[in-house]
Amino acid sequence: MRVLTEYIHLSTAGETDVIDITAQVNKKLKSSGIKKGIINVSVCGSTGAVTTCEFEPGLIQDIKEIFEKLIPQGKRYHHDDAWNDGNGHAHLRASLLGPSLTMPFIDGELILGTWQQIIFIDFDNRPRQRKIALQFLGE
Secondary structure (H helix, E strand, O other): EEEEEEEEEEEEEOOOOEEOOOHHHHHHHHHHOOOOEEEEEEEEEOOEEEEEOOOOOOHHHHHHHHHHOOOOOOOOOOHHHOEEEOHHHHHHHHHHHHEEEEEEEEOOEEEOOOOOOEEEEEOOEEEEEEEEEEEEEEE
């Protein structure tokens, strides 16, 4: 069994910026030489999250709108009182969605549904440089 760690680096716009990272994950998987196993995709930071969905404009807009309804920006959050950085909503949104996901792969290919992509969402209130850790476990 092998374990290999790689990273994806992103420049984001913040403000619920949704980025399809499927191709980058696939590229790292192919170069790993590991044929079957699992990959853990993990955000290095507390205001970003990863999940899967169909990456298409309507759904991306729906994601932005549902998070604004559930955890609106501009509302008073205790985190903002403590740190005065205005991103309490970003921490809550990321906590709700989660910092990581694990996906299986076989024959060097991610096992994804036809319309399923891996997405990173930057909930912070400003542009950021982001790092996502990919840890492959397999043979």
